[in-house]
Amino acid sequence: MAWQIVDRLKGTPDSADKVVTDEMRQKIEAEFAKYPTKQAVLLTSLHMVQNKYKQISDQAIRELAEIHEISPGEVLDTLSFYDMYSREKLGKNLIGVCVSLSCDICGCKDLMKKVKDKLNIGPRETTEDGKFTLIPMECIGACEMAPAILMNEDLHKIESVEQLDDLIDKTA
Amino acid sequence: MSFEPVLTKNVGVKDSQKLSVYVERGGYSSLPKAFAMKPDELTDLVKASGLRGRGGAGFSAGMKWTFLPKDHPGPIYMAVNFDESEPGTFKDRYLCDHDPHQILEGIIVSSYATRATVAYIFIRGEFHLQAKILQKAVDEAYEAGYFGKNIQGSGYDLECYVHRGAGAYICGEETGMLEALEGKRGWPRIKPPFPAIEGAFGKPTVVNNVETLCCVPHIIHNGADWFTSIGTEKSAGPKLYGISGHVNKPGVYELPLGVTCRDLIEKYAGGMRNGKKCKGAIPGGVSMGVLHADELDCPLDFDGPGQRGCMGLGTAGVIVMDEDTCMVSALRNIVHFFKHESCGQCTPCREGSGWMLKTLDRILAGEGKKDDLDNMIELCDAQGSMPGKTICGLADGTAWAAKNFIQKYREEFEAKIESASAVAV
Incomplete structure (x- = not known):
């Protein structure tokens, strides 16, 4: 290379x-x-x-x-080796949804779907207004909070899709 | 048996992250004791305590220190492994959240024992908050004279720097971590030379996990006999167990090594969620394999999981799965993780994890074939294609997990394939 x-x-x-x-x-x-x-x-x-x-x-x-x-x-x-760097421009806010085992069996797929329904973005896609990028993340070391997300730099335990909905609204 | 928390004794104390609170509660008091000893005496003490690495491999910490060359002109580096990325593991984050100075005290005495003069704390990039907590603690410690020149009048100098990773599981592998520390791709190195001989920047380097280092000040305080009196004969000391998944009270529990998986679930983690039955539990990070529901009386010490077909205790990050969990999907999740995190250097790992993921996806899509399981087992076996043929252990972890799941839940895998064949006909 x-x-x-x-x-x-x-x-x-x-x-x-x-x-x-x-x-x-x-x-x-x-x-x-x-x-x-x-x-x-x-x-x-x-x-x-x-x-x-x-x-x-x-x-x-x-x-x-x-x-x-x-x-x-x-x-x-x-x-090019590290997940946290991107040559493509990412959104202003990063919604990092943990998809590893603990979060998977505790419902992370519902969170991915919520983001898709609300913002119409799939994995590593950015909203047209450039406000959000959805990043599926491998284990973020917060398994006791499963399903956990990293909204920009902050860890959250997401207990319901409504909570995620609110969090996205507040972040925007 | 009564057990007083050792590593987590400051959890829940107000402002436990602050140096003043830490010192008030006896923090940093192992330093004068350590500095009164010769480095080799300290190493012998840690060796005698039977302290085994808490990062996953379980190797004797004191023994590891003795691999450093004698009378090396320096510098010798201490590289602290805070890359915590193995799915199911969050104990080091917990230690940092609640008691960052305990980590620093462990670093100081362990660096002194190994004659290291610079300590780099390699913290995974996703731990944004923890990097801030740690940096603040390091700054406070510098100000109070716990780092820098002539620490507490001992004549010993030690610098300490926080180094952030950038999102790569493989940087938890010690030589991958050293590459990342040098600003390169986190590609594990071929060993030998081992880091103790040629580590960071070509110099002898000690690599220890956060929890391992946290044990050292307590050993200095209370002695090796005290440490070996906790836990089991071959697995000494207190241990942080992280438990997550389908339990009522997921979290970190500090217990003597050797608690059974069943007790951890029932007595500490509040039992299974929604009154469900347990189908299986990952004993210590997903690369270790899985304990079947019949094997929950397994003691979670360094030997227990290994005697039940798992690779070992690993990081003691337990993931509990209830009866509704699809084990084919669970394995698919694990294999996906390893495929994503394979650094790509070695063909068996890079391609093997990809093949396995494709096979599992096919099975889940209802297009499984009869020989898929045997092919995967062959890929995973010691005489097969993946384990033991790569630079680092990532391929072994992938293979072990896959083999374990398929062997222990074979009927479920077969049923998935057979139902698919029935549909196809």
């Missing part, structure tokens, strides 16, 4: 429309002291970019490569 990347990415490191702001860059550079290599901070940097823009764009890949002193291919290699 690495050898394919350079020519195919859009954006250039000296583009006027920088994705990594000066503030972000300072935060990233402050992290470097914690590790023997700059690459070790890459997951942290990718989290910053993903949170702010809801995606990792080609431009971001180029800029992060330069900051971390690695090739764009290496940035892509890392980011």
Whole structure:
């Protein structure tokens, strides 16, 4: 993959429309002291970019490569491995429905269906207004709360589809 | 038998996340005791306690520490495994939610014992709140002089950093975690070299689970004999059991190792939901296989589940399924998990989990074939195609779970296939 990347990415490191702001860059550079290599901070940097823009764009890949002193291919290699990063733009809010065993046997399919009925989105689809993306998640480590969801960064135990309905309304 | 909670004694105490509350309740007091000992003496103490890893493998923690090279010029790293991702497991999250400083105290004394000078806490990316709790605790601990240079006047230096993962089960595998720590894909490494010799950034690295580390300060305080007096002969100490699924009171229960699965369900988790019967229970994370309803008197120690065909105790994350649960669907869910989480490096795992998922989907769609079950068993057997032929244990976990489900609920699987054939004719 690495050898394919350079020519195919859009954006250039000296583009006027920088994705990594000066503030972000300072935060990233402050992290470097914690590790023997700059690459070790890459997951942290990718989290910053993903949170702010809801995606990792080609431009971001180029800029992060330069900051971390690695090739764009290496940035892509890392980011493409992890579920939390997306090259496609995700919605403003992420509805993470846990679909692993405890949540499955406690009714997570009803929650997926509720989201589909209410927002007309399936797994990894985003509403037309860009407000929500439905993310089926593998075990989120909250099995005692099954069926559990992660609405953006907050864990919720969902006891009824009405509760999910309310939560989506409140989040929007 | 009366049992006083050890690891969860601060749960429910007001502001238990705060350093001041933790210290008031005896927290960080194992440090002077530890620093008065030589690192090797501390390692011997932990070895004598019989403390076995709580992350799933159950390997002797003290023994693991002795694998580090002697007189290494450093640095030696401590990598704390807080990637908790095995379905059914939420005990480390619970420890962090209620008592983050206990984790840090465990890290300090264990790092001292192993001469580590930097500790990285690798926390899974989905634990947003826990990462904040932990970071706050680390900041507080730095301010109070529990991290940094010359900790509490001991002459020992230790830095501690929180490192967030980004959504990959395989980063709970220790070498996958080290790759993620280095900013790479979480691809497990071929061993040897083991992390103790060549771990993070090419340096000797100790990898321990959160709960394991939390036990260490208590061992320093109360001694190895106290620890071995709890639990069973080969499985010493208190253990956090996570229980979820079709029970009335799902949650984390701290008990001496060796409680039976039946007692855990009936006495602690409030029994089965809606008065249903239990059909089976996953003993410790889905990769461990399943205990049939007839096997619920199994002691949940490091040996019990293994004697009943399961892989082992695993993380002691118990998932209880009632009589209405379709075991074919349950297995399908598990296999789907492993297919999704296979890192893709090794063909038997990447393709094997995919084949199995397709087969199970076919069976569930009413198009199962008679030899599907035997083919899957062959794929899962020790002499078959998946286990023991891959870099890490993910394929073994997939295969073990599948073989266990098919063997213990074979009639149900066959009935599903036969009803399908009947329809087809």
